[in-house]
Amino acid sequence: MLVTEQAGYAVNDTWLVSDINLTLMPGRLAVIIGPNGAGKSTLLRLLTGELKPSQGSVRVNGQNLNAYAPAELSKLRAVVPQHTILAFPFTVIEVVQLGVTVPGLMAHGAKSERLAEAMLAKLGLAELAGRDYSSLSGGERQRVHVARALCQLEGAPPSDAPRALLVDEPTSSLDIAHQLEVLRELRAQARTGRIVVAVLHDLNLSAAYADDVLLLANGKAQAFGAPRDILSDALLSSAYRCNVKLNHVPDNSGPFLLPQACSVSE
């Protein structure tokens, strides 16, 4: 369980996020949505342990996140940041293997190589394994880092504690097919008993794949719950400061949003 209690983060007395109370359960895909500058990435960085909360606490398995040594933390959660810039020319499989070789989760090369190949295959990247990373498109790079994070989770030694996968806008550069592929994989990861948290911009993808949705605006949680409760005209309109009109598909499988249904409020 990943729990935040009154968690907040401030830079020079400006609160980027504050008073966040969340309980993220294993087996569920939680999606963080909200307008630009709402504090989505900051909240995610609090959940990864990268930032230390200025108020409140973030706990995993009952223990404060910042009390863990980085090496211990790396066995409990993997992270896909929004942008990763590589300093030197790695091949794709080498990048993915860093997920197990840097944390020291595996001793030998062949085993980590097989794992990396399997994770690449999961994201439809098997053919790119030997390619130079810098020759990839933005979308391919994003998926490579998802594969790297999966590698880290798979490579960690067996433990009863649930592991978490924290992903910041994994679909921002992806085409529609790969958006679906990545979200299906995130949901599959949740179904294996992991805590999965993703920051997403696409409300329709959130509606289709999230088990829980957190709506963030001005650094504060506006609502947290099932997609059909959170994705409502009133909540979205006030959070995004525009008039949002949601539709429902006839078979009642969830809400969807068309761009033209949203007009900027005066």
Added chain:
Amino acid sequence: MKARNATIDVGDIRYSRDATARLLFVTALVVVIALAFISMATGATGISLTSLPAAVSAALGRSDNPADVTASLVLLELRLPRTILAMFVGAALALAGSMMQGLFRNPLADPGLVGVSSGATLAAVCMIVLGNSVFGGWHQALGIFALPIAAFAGGLVATFALMAIASRHGTTAIATLLLAGIALGALTGAATGILAYISDDRELRDLTLWSMGSLSGSSWPKVVAITPFALALLVMLPSLVRALNGLLLGEAEAFHLGIDIERAKKRIVILTAAAVGAAVAVAGIIGFVGIVVPHFVRMMTGPDHRTLLPTAALLGAALVLIADIIARIVVAPAELPIGIIMAIIGAPVFLHLVLKRSNGVVM
């Protein structure tokens, strides 16, 4: 079936890079050994490769031939320590360059450019000129270790100071760092000038030779003096390989992968200062090894520090051996300062790197 084929293809590509890494390492090892022999046979006294066995047997006391005895003296007291020091200096500088570039995620980050060498130089010059007066007590207490320790401390102080200047919110701007490094270089140059002005003739000659980089003063005490630094590198470096690899993805990513960033950064800087300090103390200022060698190895086998560091150490040793051999041959029986040879080799490579990077990539 198709997926299976793809996996096999992937394996082939991977293994070819691994095979290149192994091949390069073995080649570098053979080249270093060969160059060490050539270095032993190069110099003003005409001891050639063919006369090595006789000289060695004289050294072991099995021959009384006066020519062989002279040869063995030259070999044991002059050329062997010189060869050992050349190898150490090359390996240390190549490792220091690899570490700095990994730390700052930039192929242009070289100890010579980011202030480690400047700090080490200033401290060492102080020790040379003021060692008998102001630092007399220290100089006597530390003996042969006085110069390397001073250079190490100077490099350390300069690097931490520069990092503090160039770092904002946990990230270090490489451009600021390089410019601050240039400023510090100018400052140490001025300080060296002042010290040269007040130094006596012998000190002045030491300073001049030393500032152009030279292995001509090699001796066994110098070999002893650098041994602790070489051991520190050997023992500590393997534990930093994972951190250096993680840092290639970025500081946040390295943290996600389980690296204690602040601790790793401190250790990398300390180890870099140790390598540069020891090299500067015994051979003066030799530039570009730290840029040319890691760049070449990365080009051949990729940036993974598990293969980069050992191969770069060997090739660094080979490069300085070559430069030192050339330095002893071109104007024989006189010698050129080795720093000049390295600058002629290194500056074009550095320029090439700068031009390649300005091609759309931000420094």
